[in-house]
Amino acid sequence: MAHIDSLTQTLLTAKSTTTHTFASLSTLLGRDEVAIAALFYGAALPSESDLQHLSTALRIPYDELKSGFEKRGFPCRGVGMEMPPKExxxxxxxxxxxxxxxxxxxxxxxxxxxxxxxxxxxxxxxxxxxxxxxxxxxxxxxxxxxxxxxxx
Amino acid sequence: MAHIDSLTQTLLTAKSTTTHTFASLSTLLGRDEVAIAALFYGAALPSESDLQHLSTALRIPYDELKSGFEKRGFPCRGVGMEMPPKExxxxxxxxxxxxxxxxxxxxxxxxxxxxxxxxxxxxxxxxxxxxxxxxxxxxxxxxxxxxxxxxx
Amino acid sequence: MAHIDSLTQTLLTAKSTTTHTFASLSTLLGRDEVAIAALFYGAALPSESDLQHLSTALRIPYDELKSGFEKRGFPCRGVGMEMPPKExxxxxxxxxxxxxxxxxxxxxxxxxxxxxxxxxxxxxxxxxxxxxxxxxxxxxxxxxxxxxxxxx
Amino acid sequence: MAHIDSLTQTLLTAKSTTTHTFASLSTLLGRDEVAIAALFYGAALPSESDLQHLSTALRIPYDELKSGFEKRGFPCRGVGMEMPPKExxxxxxxxxxxxxxxxxxxxxxxxxxxxxxxxxxxxxxxxxxxxxxxxxxxxxxxxxxxxxxxxx
Amino acid sequence: MAHIDSLTQTLLTAKSTTTHTFASLSTLLGRDEVAIAALFYGAALPSESDLQHLSTALRIPYDELKSGFEKRGFPCRGVGMEMPPKExxxxxxxxxxxxxxxxxxxxxxxxxxxxxxxxxxxxxxxxxxxxxxxxxxxxxxxxxxxxxxxxx
Amino acid sequence: MAHIDSLTQTLLTAKSTTTHTFASLSTLLGRDEVAIAALFYGAALPSESDLQHLSTALRIPYDELKSGFEKRGFPCRGVGMEMPPKExxxxxxxxxxxxxxxxxxxxxxxxxxxxxxxxxxxxxxxxxxxxxxxxxxxxxxxxxxxxxxxxx
Amino acid sequence: MAHIDSLTQTLLTAKSTTTHTFASLSTLLGRDEVAIAALFYGAALPSESDLQHLSTALRIPYDELKSGFEKRGFPCRGVGMEMPPKExxxxxxxxxxxxxxxxxxxxxxxxxxxxxxxxxxxxxxxxxxxxxxxxxxxxxxxxxxxxxxxxx
Amino acid sequence: MAHIDSLTQTLLTAKSTTTHTFASLSTLLGRDEVAIAALFYGAALPSESDLQHLSTALRIPYDELKSGFEKRGFPCRGVGMEMPPKExxxxxxxxxxxxxxxxxxxxxxxxxxxxxxxxxxxxxxxxxxxxxxxxxxxxxxxxxxxxxxxxx
Amino acid sequence: MAHIDSLTQTLLTAKSTTTHTFASLSTLLGRDEVAIAALFYGAALPSESDLQHLSTALRIPYDELKSGFEKRGFPCRGVGMEMPPKExxxxxxxxxxxxxxxxxxxxxxxxxxxxxxxxxxxxxxxxxxxxxxxxxxxxxxxxxxxxxxxxx
Amino acid sequence: MAHIDSLTQTLLTAKSTTTHTFASLSTLLGRDEVAIAALFYGAALPSESDLQHLSTALRIPYDELKSGFEKRGFPCRGVGMEMPPKExxxxxxxxxxxxxxxxxxxxxxxxxxxxxxxxxxxxxxxxxxxxxxxxxxxxxxxxxxxxxxxxx
Missing domain, CATH: 3.30.1160.10 (Cyanate lyase, C-terminal domain)
Structure with a gap:
């Protein structure tokens, strides 16, 4: 399974309870869908505006979302990926x-x-x-x- | 270095003695440049027409070229690549x-x-x-x- | 041991408390036995009908079963398997x-x-x-x- | 590339100069096609009759063929295969x-x-x-x- | 340390509180000592009679013992062993x-x-x-x- | 294939041209069959008497045999074995x-x-x-x- | 970090609250300092006398210490060491x-x-x-x- | 086998044709025996005096010996050693x-x-x-x- | 993610609640910024003075900080780093x-x-x-x- | 040993027969010493001027040097380095x-x-x-x- 920290879990669960898709979030945030998913999985950093859009769209309180990303700190891209990939x-x-x-x-x-x-x-x-x-x-x-x- | 069999060596040397590039060969054979390079490195199979174009363009006798590819047989893609790649x-x-x-x-x-x-x-x-x-x-x-x- | 998430555990335990086998479930769902086991171990996705049959046969409340599979999301086949296999x-x-x-x-x-x-x-x-x-x-x-x- | 000893090379070359296929050799030797290929690649042992059929079909002198297989000795199956396979x-x-x-x-x-x-x-x-x-x-x-x- | 599930722990602890050894259990169950230890470490399956003897000898309630082995299911031999072994x-x-x-x-x-x-x-x-x-x-x-x- | 140096090759070839087996050599040298094979594959050291018996039995000139073993020096047991073994x-x-x-x-x-x-x-x-x-x-x-x- | 079970933790903490060093314990137990540290890290077995000295010196109740070592059982030396060592x-x-x-x-x-x-x-x-x-x-x-x- | 370049081979062969041992060379060069062997296997550098003693003792022409060591250059210690060691x-x-x-x-x-x-x-x-x-x-x-x- | 023990967590959290940066802490402690970060991640040892400055700057009680570092003991540098690094x-x-x-x-x-x-x-x-x-x-x-x- | 192709060998040998050092070549070519060594070991590309200076300084015919670098083609940096490095x-x-x-x-x-x-x-x-x-x-x-x- 992907490297899933609690923020990833929060984001995925929140997304599944709305009608949002990576595609609709892409439109909302003005970022490519892969970048949206990368935000979820911890391989990208949100801007202030990203945080606000995600908070509204996924109905996650802004402060909780912001502190979740702050706790992650600068992304450690690739760290959670087993190579060669089995998936x-x-x-x-x-x-x-x-x-x-x-x-x-x-x-x-x-x-x-x-x-x-x-x-x-x-x-x-x-x-x-x-x-x-x-x-x-x-x-x-x-x-x-x-x-x-x-x-x- | 890449996995270079004697055919790869023959092709690369021949190419370097002409003015051909992967780009010009691409036009000639009607295949993408990456496919041309893949032919060189043993990750793709030439058609009859590819063989003729390559023979003419690179000035390699057709029979030598054909038998070089036959000796390779069906491609063993990926076999010569060390992973994770160091290059x-x-x-x-x-x-x-x-x-x-x-x-x-x-x-x-x-x-x-x-x-x-x-x-x-x-x-x-x-x-x-x-x-x-x-x-x-x-x-x-x-x-x-x-x-x-x-x-x- | 196999990669066993809580849903796998739930399914195996439920199966052991009924007289169902992979064979009988195979008949019920109209899928091969290996596919049934793959559903258990997270390497396949159930259809709506599969969910209903499994719920009835294994006496797991439908909503619990459905949400268990939803939480898994799209299968990450192979991820839980140590290679070379020791088993x-x-x-x-x-x-x-x-x-x-x-x-x-x-x-x-x-x-x-x-x-x-x-x-x-x-x-x-x-x-x-x-x-x-x-x-x-x-x-x-x-x-x-x-x-x-x-x-x- | 597969683990190819000189006998494999001899067999493949000989086969390419006849019209024989693994399928036709399969009929001739009364063994499955995969077994015929396994003989080529050193993962199976020929019987006396296999040797005679292969010698005739592939036009390899019987003594050369027999001594080639004797030199290999008992098969070391799997030894030439890189795992995980890249091919x-x-x-x-x-x-x-x-x-x-x-x-x-x-x-x-x-x-x-x-x-x-x-x-x-x-x-x-x-x-x-x-x-x-x-x-x-x-x-x-x-x-x-x-x-x-x-x-x- | 060996791959020790809770049943292994239960069995080892129970054995240490009696005077039983692998040798004495071997006599009791009519199995070799290595097989007895393999039962402990999850590399063998007990018969009905084995369960009864172990329950009596190690003073573990029969039902607890039986359900412990059932929970393990068919042995996944070798899975808990790091190779090359460091021990x-x-x-x-x-x-x-x-x-x-x-x-x-x-x-x-x-x-x-x-x-x-x-x-x-x-x-x-x-x-x-x-x-x-x-x-x-x-x-x-x-x-x-x-x-x-x-x-x- | 096993780690075969030129002495191994010499010994195996010589053995195949006589009627000797590991069993008959075992009797001759007074060593177990596995030890005889270990001498062949470089995992054991011959005594003076072993050298003489092997020389006679396998019809390899004593000096050639002795110098072959001297060139190997003290055995580097295990060095030629790929682990985990694929054979x-x-x-x-x-x-x-x-x-x-x-x-x-x-x-x-x-x-x-x-x-x-x-x-x-x-x-x-x-x-x-x-x-x-x-x-x-x-x-x-x-x-x-x-x-x-x-x-x- | 070293492979630290709860007994290692207990011993290290106890040692840090006294004035004892590996050197002073070495004198007390009549064993080399490395052996004392090996007792701590689970790579050696204490004698009855070792237990008594350690109990007194480190102010750990004898029964707690004894049962800690019994729970470890025979040492699995090397098991907790990542190789090549990064430290x-x-x-x-x-x-x-x-x-x-x-x-x-x-x-x-x-x-x-x-x-x-x-x-x-x-x-x-x-x-x-x-x-x-x-x-x-x-x-x-x-x-x-x-x-x-x-x-x- | 150890990482043996042609100089190692030359040194070992020369040593075997004299009565010199690592011990006697140690006395001659004023270096420890392990250092002498390290010179042989390419894990140490000879001084001018070492070269002269080795040349005389092992009857290797000084210029050949000197140029052998020069060709090696600064030692690449450890490079020829497979880890974990199988020997x-x-x-x-x-x-x-x-x-x-x-x-x-x-x-x-x-x-x-x-x-x-x-x-x-x-x-x-x-x-x-x-x-x-x-x-x-x-x-x-x-x-x-x-x-x-x-x-x- | 980096190897983060509870002390690392404490230090990072404390730092994020002040206006301190590695740069400002560097000035305060008189150590290079990389050394400050190394203190955080467990790859360096603090002096008495470092402890006092960190305690004041990051508003962590001195005793808590001191005991956190004592519990870590001598640094096990490198142990938490996966190599090759994926980050x-x-x-x-x-x-x-x-x-x-x-x-x-x-x-x-x-x-x-x-x-x-x-x-x-x-x-x-x-x-x-x-x-x-x-x-x-x-x-x-x-x-x-x-x-x-x-x-x- | 480093990954040494025949050009590396040519360059190192030529350098050892002159009084040039990486330092003096650095002055001559106007590149850092590490870059000069990288040219030798195949981790950098020479300019036209580099080729001329190297040819003169190391007394290697210009055409031989040029064709040696052309045969290497674009550098495959890192490919010859075993990791983790043992040296x-x-x-x-x-x-x-x-x-x-x-x-x-x-x-x-x-x-x-x-x-x-x-x-x-x-x-x-x-x-x-x-x-x-x-x-x-x-x-x-x-x-x-x-x-x-x-x-x-």
Whole structure:
């Protein structure tokens, strides 16, 4: 199971008692759905405005919500994730990195030179596409700043 | 270093002696750049037409190229990749999966129900975007078929 | 021990106080026995009808059962399983994959081409066979959709 | 890549120069296709008759074939397999064990009592099924003798 | 420390308050001492008669004992053991397997052919021998059914 | 595969060209069969007399044999063994240690006090037993000196 | 942190409320300081006399102390230690084994023949030495019985 | 086997063709035997004088010896050692660290305060002691400078 | 998350209720900010004066603070840190060691000879630098005593 | 040993035959010493000017040097480094990250907010300091751009 602290539990429970979805919260907060879920699971930090929207939408008293996030402090992203992931959906993403890792590196180095894609100056989102035959496809976009190695 | 068999070596050397890039080969073969690199590193299978284009473009005799791929047989994707990846660029992709894995799962499950994103019925590509301030961004798109768990 | 949350405990205890078996529940719900056990251990999702049948058969109040499954949310299959498995029965299945993995791959690639057997569009069941000498045999059938690699 | 000794290489190369498939060799030797592939990869032992059939079918001199197998000696099954498997097809089988391991155990213990499914007194085969919509399914059957724990 | 559930604790405490030893319980139940200890640590299943003898000998109410074992269910042997074992005595046994593993395999394959020694159709016992110089020796006997690989 | 240096290879090849077995060599050298195999695999040291018997029996020139063993030097037992063992026969022995490790410790501590069974002041042998129903059983005996912890 | 059971906690707390040190307890019990600390951390067994001295010195009622040690049972040495050790002082000892392991083996084999240094028939102590320049040195002595491999 | 580069091989072979032992070389070079072996295995650096003595004693041309050591460069101590060590003698030392690690730390912290024993400002030696009953004991002394944590 | 004992919790909570920062505490105690944080997380020891300043600044009763640190005892640095670190900031430091480890060693050996940089006789601090374009840079300084290997 | 490809070997050998040091090459190329060593070990990319200076200084034909670096391609930093590092000097750096990782994070988050120190937009250098008492200290400076998490 995901790394679930008591705030995650509070948020998930509150969300399940409203009609809100990650999608509707995304509209409300003006952040991507993955970022909303990341707020829930402790991999992102809320702004003051995020706190107010979440408090209203999920009917969690503002002070309780604020102090919950303060108690977490700065996110320790990744700490609660067992690797390699056993959960099948997450494993598929891991497998893509494993199978195409060198190919991504070769293409990106050719395109940009010696450097990396930032996972910090980074955003991501998820979309659903439906083909004519009714099949559904998930499109995950990763957008990261290119950081060239600094010469020293 | 990547898992490099003698065919990878042949392909990389041949490419370096021409003016071809993954981008130009992509146009030629009608496949995404990552797929071209995947052909090089042994994570994809060439079609008959791919073989002919590669042979001409990289000036590798067709028979040598064909027999090189035949000797590889069906791809053993992922086998040459040490995990967790130590190479910084590949690690950043791994880190994205680690940091946002549960968030992706939560959003995807909400959007599609109980299932996974296929890494097989799957395509990917890489684009460069340049912002007004000159900063460069890499946009990696992952597109996988949604596979719902079959009830049994 | 298996990854046992409080719902698993509730279900196992309830089952032990009735005369129900995985086999009888299988008949009742119209699902394979392994699927029934997977419901217990958190590796499958119940339908509305499954919930009603389980509630009646195991004498667990419907609301308690429903909320137990809701609290679990979408299954995190595999998360509670230590690998390599130490439990001898499970290890035997693991050993089969380890011993015959390359053989399965070779035969399946020859039969279907470049792709994989889905573990998601997938069903499985277990049968007992008794030979003339009284020896008992377990027959486990795995049936997965063949997914060819998509060209990109 | 699979654990490939020189005999595996010899066998695969010889097979690729004939029209034989694992399927046709299966008919010839009277063994399941997976067993034929297991002979190739060093996870099974040939009988005298297997040697003769393979020699003829694959046009490998009998003495060379026989001495190749003798040099291997008794199979060291599983030794060449990296676990967890990185190759996607083999991983799917591994994932099935990981996801449904406790469910299999629960059902089998109920059905047979305290014991295990043998991976030694064991056979397996693979079949292709095509549904009306043209989708293809792989059916893998595992059949192992039930071994009850001996009281002592 | 060993994997100790509450039943293990109950049994060990009860044993320490009587004059019973594994040896005396062995006589009483007609099982080897190692099997008695395995009952304590959750690696074996008691018969009806075992339960009655243990209840009387250890002065644990029969119903409490029976329900303790029922709650455990079918044994998950091995699950509580950290490997490699850090405990020195258990490590010595592990070391014997590590040092002489290939030698055992070579001798057993020569003696019996292609197969394994069952760890299920298996019994074991421990004896003390004292030499003339007063030195003490532990003799551990492992007796397992030989299982030849089934041809398929 | 086992850790096979060139001496192991020489010994195994030589043995296969004579009619000698581990059993017949055991008689000749006056050592247990497992010890003979351990000499082959580098887990034991030959005496002068062992060298002479092996040289004669396996038709390896004495000087070649002697210098082969000298080049190995003092045995590095265990170094060539991957743990956990993937080879099924060796795994069964490993599994016995894993399943019954705490039970052995409990019984041995009760029998001898605080200490360990030596794996150095140690001998082992393997016997075949055939039951009335024709079933074959392997009996492995481990005999190690009991070493009490020294008070300090 | 070290593997600290409630008895360790009791002993450490009691020691901190008296003026006793491992050194003074060493004098009192007639055991080396490391052995005293090993008693605290569960890696050694007290004699009857040890119990009495510890009870008096640390002002822990004798019965409480005795039952604390009885509840622990025979020591499971090493079980609470994470390896490789992260704690810097313990890591330095580990590093010495890692850096000089083969050198120790080479020298000891030359000196004693084929065998090992016992870690059971073993004692150890720690001394402080101060050099003329005021620098302090720790001298750790390990003394173990030499155990030659038994011929079999 | 130990991490043996070609210089180690040269040194060991040369030593075996003379009557020199680590002990006699120790006298010659004025270094402890373990240090001599460490020179062989690449865990120590020779002085100019060491080179000359080794060259003469082992009849290796000085220039060959000097260039062998130069090619190694500064020692990469520990790099060739698999941990946990599988070799039984080295494992016993590892086990001592594992079993008594916390006890050493407790005693040393009490004796010296907050700090560590240096493994760099460090020496070690090995001695043989024979007791009256003829039993042999190895005494390994570790002497390391105490390094207090610097306040910052 | 970091290894947080109850004292860490107390300190962090207390700090959050005052206006103190690591920076202001650094001024107060005369220790670097990293050392202050290390006190919080259990990787450093407070002096008497540190205790008094912390007590006053964070409004924690002196006795409670003192006894909290006493209960911790001598620091077990590193014990609460999962390696490789999953937290992205800490991973970047780890990556620097991984990427430039051999380069640091080569430069330091050339500069100082055969030895190591002490992590014990060691201090560190962190500074912020802002470039003309407004970009912020963190400068981490590591200063460790050079320890040459002692000849023995 | 470090991950040494044939270019590393060429560079190290060439350097040892001149009077050049990392320090003198640093002056020549205008890069930090660690960067020079990183060029040697494959963790940095040379500029055109670097190639020319290295060619002249180390007397390696320019074309050979250029083609050696081209064959390496874009650096795969970190790939040749075993983690945790066994080499003592590199381990000390690793230990600093392990011991003070959370402290660095706490201080940096307070100083800069939610983000990381870049290991890419990064430079480092090493200096020697000698104190009045003659003791030598290594000062390693890490300077990385602060990257705040991008809101999305």
């Amino acid at each position: 099948p959906l997450v494993y598929r993403l891991y497998e893509i990195v494993m199978n195409y890792g060198w190919a991504y590196k070769a293409v990106l180095n050719e395109m940009f030179g010696d450097g990396i894609v930032s996972a910090i100056a980074f955003s991501t989102n998820v979309k659903k596409e439906v083909e004519d035959d009714g099949s559904e496809w998930a499109v995950i976009t990763l957008r990261g700043k290119w950081l060239p190695y600094k010469r020293f | 910084p660029l590949v690690y950043r992709l791994y880190e994205i999966v680690m940091n946002y894995g549960w968030a992706y799962k939560a959003v995807l499950n909400e959007m599609f129900g109980d299932g996974i994103v296929s890494a097989i019925a799957f395509s990917t590509n890489v684009k460069k975007e340049v912002e007004d301030d000159g900063s460069e961004w890499a946009v990696i798109t992952l597109r996988g078929k949604w596979l719902p768990y079959k009830r049994f | 001898p029965l499970v290890y035997r299945l693991y050993e089969i994959v380890m011993n015959y993995g390359w053989a399965y791959k070779a035969v399946l690639n020859e039969m279907f081409g470049d792709g994989i057997v889905s573990a998601i569009a997938f069903s499985t069941n277990v049968k007992k066979e008794v030979e003339d000498d009284g020896s008992e045999w377990a027959v486990i059938t795995l049936r997965g959709k063949w997914l060819p690699y998509k060209r990109f | 996607p097809l083999v991983y799917r089988l591994y994932e099935i064990v990981m996801n449904y391991g406790w469910a299999y155990k629960a059902v089998l213990n109920e059905m047979f009592g305290d014991g295990i499914v043998s991976a030694i007194a064991f056979s397996t085969n693979v079949k292709k099924e095509v549904e009306d919509d043209g989708s293809e399914w792989a059916v893998i059957t595992l059949r192992g003798k039930w071994l009850p724990y001996k009281r002592f | 020195p005595l258990v490590y010595r046994l592990y070391e014997i397997v590590m040092n002489y593993g290939w030698a055992y395999k070579a001798v057993l394959n020569e003696m019996f052919g292609d197969g394994i020694v069952s760890a299920i159709a298996f019994s074991t016992n421990v004896k003390k021998e004292v030499e003339d110089d007063g030195s003490e020796w532990a003799v551990i006997t492992l007796r397992g059914k030989w299982l030849p690989y089934k041809r398929f | 099924p026969l060796v795994y069964r022995l490993y599994e016995i240690v894993m399943n019954y490790g705490w039970a052995y410790k409990a019984v041995l501590n009760e029998m001898f006090g605080d200490g360990i069974v030596s794996a150095i002041a140690f001998s082992t042998n393997v016997k075949k037993e055939v039951e009335d129903d024709g079933s074959e059983w392997a009996v492995i005996t481990l005999r190690g000196k009991w070493l009490p912890y020294k008070r300090f | 810097p002082l313990v890591y330095r000892l580990y590093e010495i084994v890692m850096n000089y392991g083969w050198a120790y083996k080479a020298v000891l084999n030359e000196m004693f023949g084929d065998g090992i240094v016992s870690a059971i028939a073993f004692s150890t102590n720690v001394k402080k030495e101060v050099e003329d320049d005021g620098s302090e040195w720790a001298v750790i002595t390990l003394r173990g019985k030499w155990l030659p491999y038994k011929r079999f | 039984p003698l080295v494992y016993r030392l590892y086990e001592i660290v594992m079993n008594y690690g916390w006890a050493y730390k407790a005693v040393l912290n009490e004796m010296f305060g907050d700090g560590i024993v240096s493994a760099i400002a460090f020496s070690t030696n090995v001695k043989k002691e024979v007791e009256d009953d003829g039993s042999e004991w190895a005494v390994i002394t570790l002497r390391g400078k105490w390094l207090p944590y610097k306040r910052f | 992205p900031l800490v991973y970047r430091l780890y990556e620097i060691v991984m990427n430039y480890g051999w380069a640091y060693k080569a430069v330091l050996n050339e500069m100082f000879g055969d030895g190591i940089v002490s992590a014990i006789a060691f201090s560190t601090n962190v500074k912020k630098e802002v470039e003309d374009d407004g970009s912020e840079w963190a400068v981490i300084t590591l200063r460790g005593k050079w320890l040459p290997y002692k000849r023995f | 003592p000097l590199v381990y000390r750096l690793y230990e600093i990250v392990m011991n003070y990782g959370w402290a660095y994070k706490a201080v940096l988050n307070e100083m800069f907010g939610d983000g990381i120190v870049s290991a890419i937009a990064f430079s480092t250098n090493v200096k020697k300091e000698v104190e009045d008492d003659g003791s030598e200290w290594a000062v390693i400076t890490l300077r990385g751009k602060w990257l705040p998490y991008k809101r999305f």
